[in-house]
Amino acid sequence: MSFRLSRRSALTAGALGLAAVSGLTSGCQQEQDAGQQQQLNEQVELPTYTKLGSVQPELPGDDILLDGFLRYPADPTRISDGPPGDGQPISFMSSIPTAIPPGLEQNAYWQEMNARVGSELQLALTSDGYADKFATTVAGGDLPDVVYVPTDVAQLPRLMEAKFHDLTELLSGDAVAEYPALANLSPDLWRGCVFNGRIWGIPVPRAMARTSNPLYRADLVEAKGITNPAPTDFADFLALCQELTDTRSNKWAWDAVPIQYIQGMLGIANNWSEQDGAFTRSYEQEAYAQSLEAGRQMVEAGVVNPDGFSTGTTARKQWINGGTCIFARDSFVAWNQFYTDNLEQEGFEIRMLDTPGFDGGEGVIWMGSALNNITSFNKESAHDITTLLKVADFMAAPFGTAEYLFKKYGVEGQHHELQGTDPILNKRGSVESGLGLQYFADPPMALYLPGRPDVVEAQYATEQAFKPKLVFDASYGLYSDTASSQGKQIDGVLSDLQTQILLGEEPVSAWAEAVDTWRRDGGDQIRGELEQAFATAHG
Amino acid sequence: MAEVQTRPAPSESQSDAPRDSSPPPRRRRRPWYQRLWRDRMYLLFTLPALLIIVVFHYLPLIGNVIAFKDYQPYIGVWESPWNGLENFSIIWDGDPAFLAALRNTLILTALQSVFVFPAPILLALLLNSLLSENIKRLVQSVLYLPHFLSWVMVVALFQQILGGSGLLNNFLRSNGYDAVRILGNPDTFYALLTSQVIWKDTGWATILFLAALSQINAHLYEAAAVDGAGRWRQLWHVTLPGLKGIIILLFILRLGDSLSVGFEQILLQQAAVGRNVSEVLDTYVYNNGVLGGNWGVSAAVGLVKGVVGVLLVLGANKLAHRFGEEGVYR
Amino acid sequence: MSATTQPGAVSPPPVRGRTRRLRHGVPVEPIGLRLLKGLALLVLCAVVVLPFVGVLATSLAGREQIAQSGGLVLWPSQPTLEAYRSIFAGGVVTQALQVSLVVTIGGTLLSLAATCLVAYALAQRELFGKKVILMIFLISMLFSPGMIPTYLTVRQVGLLDSLWALILPTMVSAFNVVVMRAFFMNLPSELTESAQIDGASEFRVFTRIVLPLSKAVLAVIGLFYAVGYWNAFFNALLYINDATKWPMQLVLRTYVVNDVQMGSAELGSEVVPPQPAIQMAILVISIVPILIIYPFLQKHFAKGVLTGAVKG
Incomplete structure (x- = not known):
């Protein structure tokens, strides 16, 4: 990147001498940062993981797989002693996935929450356009006390240093024992909150809950007389899809091309893979083109909804x-949501497919992204950080726990x-409780669907079966400056081409050349930064 | 035509024009302070609007210096390091994808000028010629409705109806016909975009033309009728000249916006069609700058678009004056 | 649209040279042309109305029907108001509606006042600094300030978390100024001149003579502004933290978002109406107020004024 920067700056130097020079310096500076920073990253001792044993x-x-609960524990225990707040209002800015809740005055849940926290929570909620809200609020310099920080913000490490509280001393190693529920978060989660060798926030975990594979309408499959749909290889899978497709009556097996599923069959990496310190992006693997070919086959076979x-x-x-x-290829969370959305449908059942190898054997399953967001604390907050x-x-x-019961379900x-x-949220509860507090801090997710222990058992069996096949993104926890500024743009070009290949508008052979361009436009740079970061971490 | 000409903005032909072009019977121009004093009331009239524009438009416009900076929100506009013309390199590094985006933008602008721009004029004339006031109002109130749909909704509705699994194609398939590929088809993409814009905004855009039509002096029609002008000649000699000013004005303003075409509309439909066909300038900037948190790039392209817009508007305005029209200003 | 001497009644040119058959003094068109027009209008209306029927139907449709259709429903088999009920639950939308009304009405009045004053001044034959002022507006149309600088200005002026932030930054649209000026310039100058000779002040001429003659353009520009304020949501998103001060459009948008990836695993306990019904209901809710006020403005759009004024 610095080469590109300086070359361009040199071109314009004639016209704007001074400006070009400052352009050069900023380019070099960035280069230096990337090196130093990773070195620092691994000096930090992550918070010691102590699984909370209060509820069985x-x-x-375990630290990867989700706990399964067939029903909500009776007489939930309280794990905190007294309200944690200091009596002063605490402001929190967050993105929420639901409608805006009623304001404090009309919201008994919010009022009760304030009482239990011991501080008034002042919320700035946004459910669409959070990136813009975040950018302007940061630019304006008036950040609230607690902030939902998206993981894909550009130049995250420098942003953290400039605006947020360094939590290292307070949480590193055994210090986290002060906060037992935070110690209940596994080291893998905390790794995503470390930049420049310091801990900058609290991880809001998703991980396994967000792991995705084909979900399917088990009731409809069974109605077709198929008792065990699990495919043994790609050909078997394609045949299954064809059997479940009936275009004449406008029914298709798939909602979209399950290209990631096919890639799992081919053992393609979850984003980046690492071997002996060398990084490879999934695009670059030979099997990638094969997966495109197979995806294209599915489109041609007409088993995918044309829209x-x-x-x-x-x-x-x-x-x-x-x-x-x-x-539909979707996550464990979506699995539950399908049930919620179809409570009125008699016999509605969802199950998740396992991944076979492309030519038989076993495939791989990509672990879901670890964090939903990082919760960081304004450096300039008037509150004591321990509060x-x-x-x-x-x-x-x-x-x-009792705290969890109240946070998610309010008052009985x-x-x-x-x-x-089992607590069943009523209309009022669902309207009032959507305050976005799950993004303030959240425990690891649990498998739980009230009134449907059978579904939870199926989910639990599924995750157990997945465990040996899970592959992780090797780039997780390694910061690459180029990826943060250019990753989306160069990936976007490839994903656009991928669609065109799947649709048959472009030949599969176009892929290799596009990947070369990707390497030149920043892919190699990102690889370099990741490898360097990895080396400092493990060398 | 001369006899039935509407009063072509009387003020302009009598006052402004002579000052610019022909040597006027030169009144001695009063010194500036006298003119200032003479116009104090009118200048007071301009104050509220000027104040708003200066504070909320020009003041933040200064912030567009980030076009020359490597700006990040956490650093601050003034503290961010300068990076010269780096942000502009997106425009002149000759990236084929950028050139394609420019080409697509120009094609779409041309299409919209030819098909979208005249549509409300025609519709306004059609509505204007209706005899029944009630029908006219009813039709008008129906046709302006789509304006209130967001692009997300328009795109979703088109998909529900014309998509690969939409009403039309589901009907075709269940009756044994082949589905037609209208959406997500590079060959029909421009036609699709254009018809969406027409569908969404034509009714709404008639409002201005109807208001302009109402300004035409009825005596002109009477005079034309007395001269024996029929329906079409009245249209040609009275109605159209009466609309000419506003048409030219709106066209020039549209020209200033030439480099912006349907950002949200296109972004929503880009995935299936492919960037080769669908990328326009604004989506290119979005995909290559904004997505990576590169605020400077979008400011830079905004500046360039503004300069191009100013040139186009000034040029078109000059051209309009050549033809004796008021244009946007004189 | 031509004008007549009766204010309010609008009709095409009253006298025609070659037309023979007259009805209420209006020429009757050849039957073929009338049919053609009728057909064209019918098609146009159908193309617009049918999707809207779908919108309304879907907002009223039950879960099962929406699931069956995969989205758009053409006719609700068992109409239910569940989607509307769900949106209005908790009173957030009702409160936001009040905010929207205050902002839209107040904003439109302020906008119209500022715009017609400046447009009228700029429509004068001679005005000190006219060209400069006009250029200021024109150029503002072509260069738009970025989101962040604008936010910083609004913050600097002290408007954050105030409803003024939803009005002032967008109060004057240069486009509307330029368009309105064009209309003012089309007014016959002898009207104002004679009044000025009689010694009326500029302001008096403007309010007593010019404005009454400009109802059409006032209605149009007023509607432009009103719709702008009504539909705006982005300013509120950026400038207002306290969601109880949000306008309706922004609140409604939050009902459409339903990002399961962000959700939590306990989604399992509550019945919500299907997403398409909610989405369509939101659409209906946001259009209805405009549907209500439109007819009141509409009668002004096409009101001929000149003849009446000059003559009378």
Whole structure:
């Protein structure tokens, strides 16, 4: 990158001498940063992981797999002692995936939450356009006390240093024991919050919950007389899809081309793979072109909804709900949502496929991205930082505790009713509780679907089966400046070409050349930065 | 035509024009302070709007210096390092993708000038010729509705109806016909974009032309009728000249915007069609700058577009004056 | 549209040379042409109306029907108001509606006032500094300040978290100024001149003579502004943290977002109406107020004024 920068600057130097020189210097500076920073990254001792034992799940997970709960524990225990707040208002800015909740005055849940936290929570919520809101708020310099930081913000390390509280002393190693619910977050999660050798925030975990594979309408598949749809290889899978497709009645097996699933069959890496310190991007693997060929075959076979390329995921879910399509590649979270969306549909069942090898044997499954966001604390906040961490600890209370029950479901009788021991959120509860506090801090997710222990058991069995096949993104926790500024743009070019190849508008042979361009336009640079970062970490 | 000419903005032909072109019977021009004093009331009239524009437009416009900087929100506009013309390199490094985007932008602008721009004029004339006031109002109120749909909705509706699994194609398939590929098809993409714009905004855009039509002096029609002018000649000699000013004005303003075509509309439909066909200048900047948090790049391209716009507007305005029109200003 | 001497009543030119058949003094068109026009209008209306029927139907449709159709429903088999009920639950939307009304009405009045004043001044034959002022507006149309600099200005002026932030930054549209000026310039100058000779002040001439003659353009520009304020959401997103001060459009947008990837695993307990129904209901809710006020403005759009004024 610095080469490109300086070459261009040199070209313009004649016209704008001074400006070009300053352009050069900034280019060099960035280069230096990348090197130093990773060195620092690994000097930090991550918070010591201590799984909270206060609640015993029926189906125990581990630091990777999710705990499964068949029902909500009776008489949930309280793990905190007294309100963590300091009586002064705490402001929090966050992105939420739902509608805006009623304001404090009309919101009993919010009022009760303030009482239990011991500080008034002042919320600035946004559900669409958070990136813009975040950028302007940062630019204006008036950040709230607690901030939802997206993981893909450009130049994240320098942003963190400029604006947010360094948490290293407070959380590193055994120091985290002060905050038992935060200690309940595994080291893998914390790695995503470390930049320049310091801990800058609290991870809001997703990981396994976000791992995606084909979800399918088990009821419709069974109605076709297929008892065990699990494919043994790609050919078997394609045959299954063809069997489930009936274009004449406008039914397709897939909502979109499951290219990632095919890539899993071919053992293609989850984004980046690493071997002996050398990094390879999935695009560069030989099998990638093969996966495109196979995806194209699926399009030609007509087993994919023709609007699959131009429709967003939310709209595509309707196709699954209505049986227009059988398969959608989605996550464990979506699995639950399909049930919620179809409570009225008699016999509606969703299951998830495992991944076979392309030519038989076993495939791989890509681990879901570890973090939803990082929660960071404004450097200039008037609050004592330990107070804010205590509030975060309160918010991170794990599934099965009394704190969790209140945070997610409010007060019994007001926001939820109990069905056995399962809390069922009522209308008021769902409207009032959407304050986005799960992004303040959250425990590792749990497998749980009230009233449907059978589904939880199926989910648990699925994740157990997945475990040996899980592959991780080797670039996770390694910061690359080029990736942060140019990654999306050069990847965008390839993903555009990929679509055109799948649609048959471009030949598969165009792929190799495009990957070469990708390397030149920043791919190699990113690789270099990642390898360097990896070397400092492990060397 | 001369006899039935509408009063072509009387003020302009009598006052401004002579000052610019022909040597006027030169009144001695009063010194500036006298003119200032004479016009104090009118200048006061301009103050509120000027204040708003200066504070909320020109003041932040200074912030566009980030076009020459490597700006990041956490650093601050003034503290960010200068990077010369680096942000502009997106424009002149000759990237084929950029050239394609420029080409597509120009094609679409041309298409829109030819098909989208005249549509509301024709519709306004059609509505204007209706006899029944009630029908006219009803039709008008129906046709302006799509303006209130966001692009997300328009695109979704088109998809539901014309998409590969939309109403039309589902109908065709269930009756044993082949589906037609209208959406996501590079060959029909421009036609699709153009018809979406027409569908969405034509009704709404008639409003201005209808207002202009209402300004035409009815005596002109009477006079034309007395002279024996029929329906079409009245249209040609009275109606169109009456609309000419506003048409030219709007066209010039549209020209200033030549390099912007349907950003959101295109971004929403880009995935399936491919960038080769669908990338336009604004989406290119988005995909290559904004997405990577590169604020300077979009400021830089904004500046260039502004300069191009100013040149086009000034040029077109000059041209309009050649033909004796007021244009945007004189 | 031509003008007549009766204010309010609008009709095509009253006298025609070669037309023979007259109805209420209006020439009757050849039947073929009338049919053609009728057909054209019918097609145009159908093309617009049918999708809107779908919008309305989907907003009323039940979950099962939406699932079956995969999205758009053409006719609700078992109409339900569930989507609307869900949107209005909690009172957030109702509150936001009030904000929207305040901003739209207040903003439009301020905008119209500022715009017609400056447009009228700039429509004068001679005005000190006219060209410069005009250029200031024109150029502002072609260079737009970035999102962040504008935010910084709004913040500097102290408007953050105030409803003024939803009005002032967009209060004057240069486009509307230029268009309105063009209309003012088309007014016959003898009207104002005679009044000025009679010694009326500029302001008096403007309010007593010019404005009454300009109802059409006032209605049009007013509508432009009103719709602008009504539909705006981005300013509120950036400038207003306290969601109880959000306008309706921004609140409504949050009902469409439903990003499962951000959601939590406990999604399992609550029934919400299907997303397409919510989406369409939102559309209906946001259009209805405009549907209500439009007819009141519409009668002004095509009102001929000149003849009446000059004559009377």
